Amino acid sequence: MIRLLRSKIVLAISLMLLVLSCGVIGYKLLSDYTWIEAVYMTIITVTTVGFSEVKPLDVNAKIFTVFLIVTSVFIFGFALSVITEYLLGRNSLQILKKKKVKKQIDNLSNHIVVCGYGRNGMQAAEKLKAYKRPFVVIEKNKEVIDRHEDEVLFVEGDANEDEILMQAGVDRAQYLITAMPDDAANLFVVLSARQLNNKIIIISRASQVTSQSKLKLAGADKVIMPDKIGGDHMASLVVMPDLITFMDKLSIEGEHTTNLEEVEIEDFTDQIECNSLRDLDLRKKTGCTIIGYIEPNGNYIINPEADLELEPKGKVIVLGRPEQIKKLNQMFQIG
Numbered sequence: 001m002i003r004l005l006r007s008k009i010v011l012a013i014s015l016m017l018l019v020l021s022c023g024v025i026g027y028k029l030l031s032d033y034t035w036i037e038a039v040y041m042t043i044i045t046v047t048t049v050g051f052s053e054v055k056p057l058d059v060n061a062k063i064f065t066v067f068l069i070v071t072s073v074f075i076f077g078f079a080l081s082v083i084t085e086y087l088l089g090r091n092s093l094q095i096l097k098k099k100k101v102k103k104q105i106d107n108l109s110n111h112i113v114v115c116g117y118g119r120n121g122m123q124a125a126e127k128l129k130a131y132k133r134p135f136v137v138i139e140k141n142k143e144v145i146d147r148h149e150d151e152v153l154f155v156e157g158d159a160n161e162d163e164i165l166m167q168a169g170v171d172r173a174q175y176l177i178t179a180m181p182d183d184a185a186n187l188f189v190v191l192s193a194r195q196l197n198n199k200i201i202i203i204s205r206a207s208q209v210t211s212q213s214k215l216k217l218a219g220a221d222k223v224i225m226p227d228k229i230g231g232d233h234m235a236s237l238v239v240m241p242d243l244i245t246f247m248d249k250l251s252i253e254g255e256h257t258t259n260l261e262e263v264e265i266e267d268f269t270d271q272i273e274c275n276s277l278r279d280l281d282l283r284k285k286t287g288c289t290i291i292g293y294i295e296p297n298g299n300y301i302i303n304p305e306a307d308l309e310l311e312p313k314g315k316v317i318v319l320g321r322p323e324q325i326k327k328l329n330q331m332f333q334i335g
Contacts, residue, residue: 008082008085008086009079009082009083009086011082012075012078012079012082012083013079015075015078015079016075016076016079019046019068019071019072019075020042020043020046022068023038023041023042023045023046023068023072024038024039024042025038026038026064026068027041027042027061027064030058030060030061030064031055031057031058031061033054033055037054037055040054041053041054042068045065045068045069045072046068046069046072046076048069048073097149101153101154102167104153105136105153105155105167105168105169106169108134108136108169108172108173109169109172109173110172110173110174111133111134111135111136111169111172111173111174111175112128112133112134112135112136112173112174112175112176112177113135113136113138113165113168113169113170113173113175113176113177113193114128114135114136114137114138114176114177114179115137115138115159115176115177115178115179115180115186115189116137116138116139116159116178116179116180116181117137117139117141117144117145117148117152117154118179118180118181120179120205120226121137121139121177121179121180124177124179125137125152135152135153136153136154136155136168136169136173137152137153137154137155138154138155138157138159138164138165138168139154139155139156140156140157140158140159142156155167155168159178159180159185159189160185160188160189160192161192162192162195162196165189165192165193165196166196170193170196170197170200171196171197172197173197173200174200174201175200175201175202175203176189176193176200176201176202176203177203177204178190178193178202178203178204178205179205180205181205181207182207183206183207183208183211183214183215186204186205186206186211186215187211187214187215187218189204190202190204190215190218190219190220191218191219193219194218194219201221201222202219202220202221202222203220203221203222203223203224204220204222204223204224205223205224205225205226206223206224206225207225207227209225209228211223212225259319259320259321259322259325260317260318260319261288261317261318261320261325261328261329261334262294262315262316262317263315263316263317263318263328263332263334264313264314264315265310265311265312265313265314265315265316266312266313267332267333267334268280268332269312271332271333274310275309275310276306276307276308276309276310277290277293277304277305277306277307277308277310277316278306278307279310280310280316282316282318282328285331286320286324286327286328286331287320287321287324287327288318288319288320288324288325288327288328289318289319289320290304290316290317290318290319291303291317291318291319292304292316292317293308293310293314293315293316293317294314294315294316294317295311295314296311296313296314
């Protein structure tokens with residue numbers, strides 16, 4: 001709709017310029033006006049201000065003037081209506097779009113709230129999209145929102161404000177990721193989010209080492225330092241390059257590249273009886289290998305034994321090629 005209105009505006013402006021040009025050339029030829037006089041006569045004619053003529057007009061010039069007035073009235077009226085329609089239509093579309101986004105956010109629960117859509121926030125959003133997890137981004141930069149509003153659900157505003165957090169559904173959210181570059185801003189967000197939802201799991205970015213303890217004290221469950229991770233990663237590529245490259249390939253997620261999957265034991269117990277990893281037998285059924293087990297209390301067991309007893313609230317971490325992971329998800333209706 002906006003594109004159509006823009007084309008109409010281009011047409012209206014072209015017609016106005018054509019009328020003005022015809023008026024100037026017509027008065028120049030018919031009444032032997034100078035260029036300045038011809039422009040003046042054209043402007044006072046098409047705007048119908050009622051000033052007197054520069055020089056007396058003969059019959060041909062008067063007929064031309066009548067034609068110019070009638071034509072300009074219609075064209076300028078058309079231009080005014082198109083511009084008005086464009087402005088109203090643009091506002092209406094923005095209002096409808098905001099209502100649609102608000103309705104989508106209001107329907108979310110157990111979703112993820114991402115504060116900040118900079119470099120780290122964007123990477124987090126891409127990862128969440130790869131796993132098809134519902135999320136909302138809080139961002140105050142209007143230009144950033146306009147660029148990405150077709151890809152992401154945005155709430156425009158400052159994440160430090162409780163009202164903005166509530167608009168993003170923080171009271172119903174399962175996770176909050178605050179990825180803003182300023183540690184003080186992240187600290188305020190953590191404090192506010194913890195007040196609004198004491199069950200939410202908060203993951204915060206930190207730039208300074210001294211901010212880690214403060215963020216955890218404020219209520220953050222996990223604190224990540226991207227610069228530290230980046231430095232460690234680069235050094236590891238020197239010390240053990242092949243192992244790190246292999247791990248990088250495992251960590252790439254996407255529709256055709258998922259190699260790791262985290263599955264709750266409850267997803268299996270609804271369909272098969274499994275008291276141990278041996279009962280699951282995922283290697284034979286799907287080709288996936290269980291490389292880790294997470295106990296309900298959060299304890300991690302790497303490369304668990306086949307006879308390990310499983311608990312309903314536990315989770316297994318499986319490794320497999322994309323087609324094997326897909327087979328696992330389809331067989332047990334996961335995701």
